[in-house]
Amino acid sequence: MRIIRFLQDQKAVLAAVSDDEKVFVLPHNDLLELVKVADDKGVTPLEVVQVMIADQLPIATSLGELELLVPIEAPEVWAAGVTYEKSKEARNYEATGGKLDATTFYDKVYDAKRPEIFFKSTLARTKGPDQEVYIRTDSNWQIPEPELGLIINHKGKVIGYTAGNDMSSRDIEGENPLYLPQAKIWKHSCSIGPAVRLAETVIDPYSFEITCRIYRDNEQVFEGKASTGQLKRKFDELVSYLVKDNEIFDGTVLLTGTCIVPPNEFTLADGDLIEIEISDIGILKNPVKSQVNKAISTSK
Known part of the structure; x- marks a missing residue:
């Protein structure tokens, strides 16, 4: 359901x-x-x-x-990073200026007891199905990050699951890890939807299949697939660190990381369409808009 x-x-x-x-x-x-x-x-x-x-x-x-809205008006959206091996490899590539098979502090995060958890979005910044997500104006390397989202209450109990898009600026994050908030948070940089799968209807949350497709000029230019079974960490582990010594509000969303990363030479462009499909949840679609082009069109 x-x-x-x-x-x-x-x-x-x-x-x-x-x-x-x-x-x-x-x-x-x-x-x-x-x-x-x-x-x-x-x-x-x-x-x-x-x-x-x-x-x-x-x-x-x-x-x-139907004209779908965000399935839940999440007061806050948090996210976990480097929870899949593919994510670790992508972060290493960014941090070393494009060296293949490089190792960095991201390897330490991947293997550490404490996961990486960061603040991602507020209610006002979070978009729903078919709403525009924006490209950051000072980034030249932007991608979507398709992720399973946990809907939790203030005690950390998982109420349900949804699909999420953790838009990311790879060049900003790769330049300096202290720039992570700027690489992750800006206007229209997060979307969730199209539905919430009630937790009690999910037999195995580590069997969700995730697919990301990107279209440009009505042609598919990227498709990637993954499964939550590839996660390095368990959901209760991620939630436990989020709620520890923290005030969490009912309806908070915790995005659990990505295992789908477009090729290193790929970056999103104005007019692209992102589809994030998670089995038993649905397809989250968001058109991509350049804020530079938006500003130009508004001024005319």
Whole structure:
């Protein structure tokens, strides 16, 4: 069972999506409200949804025709880095100016007990399905980072899973590790969606298949595939470090790292389209916009 939000008559509507793609409207404002109802009753969110839709007909509009919003308005988005071997190799390449098989402090992070966790986005900066993500104006090497996102409550309990795009400036991060916040955080630099897969409906969270496709001028220029089974670290390990001595808010998203990296000579361009597909969750699509071109068009 997946949970979505869509726009209808200028209002956000919460809905459940069955595995056969039928959409059922729910009488709640957001996922957190649904979770609270379940907690108060001592049942799972899935059980609450099943009771709500038992005697309800699905809406006539198909899932593909809905104007989807971010599935949850996350107060904060955090991210974990160097959690896959491919990510470690890419970071080493950046940090050494393009040396193959180089070793750096990223190897130490990969093998260390403490994971790398950094702040990624706020509610205002986080975009949803079909909304534009931006290219940073002072970077010449930008890529998407397709990642599985954990939706957690203030205690660190995983409520559900979603797809996330951790936009990254490889040249800025590679220049100096202290530049990481600038390489990760800017306007429209993060997106999540299109749905939240309820945690209790996932048998094995390490079996999610992740695919990233990039299109330019209506032609596919990149495709990469990975699985959460390739993760070096476990989800509870990442969450435990995030919540340790920290104040975490209900609905926080923790992106768990990427194992899909485009070729080193590739960089995103204005007009590209990014698709991040995660099995049993859906496809997160975001067009790419250059802020330089946006500023020019606005001034005309």
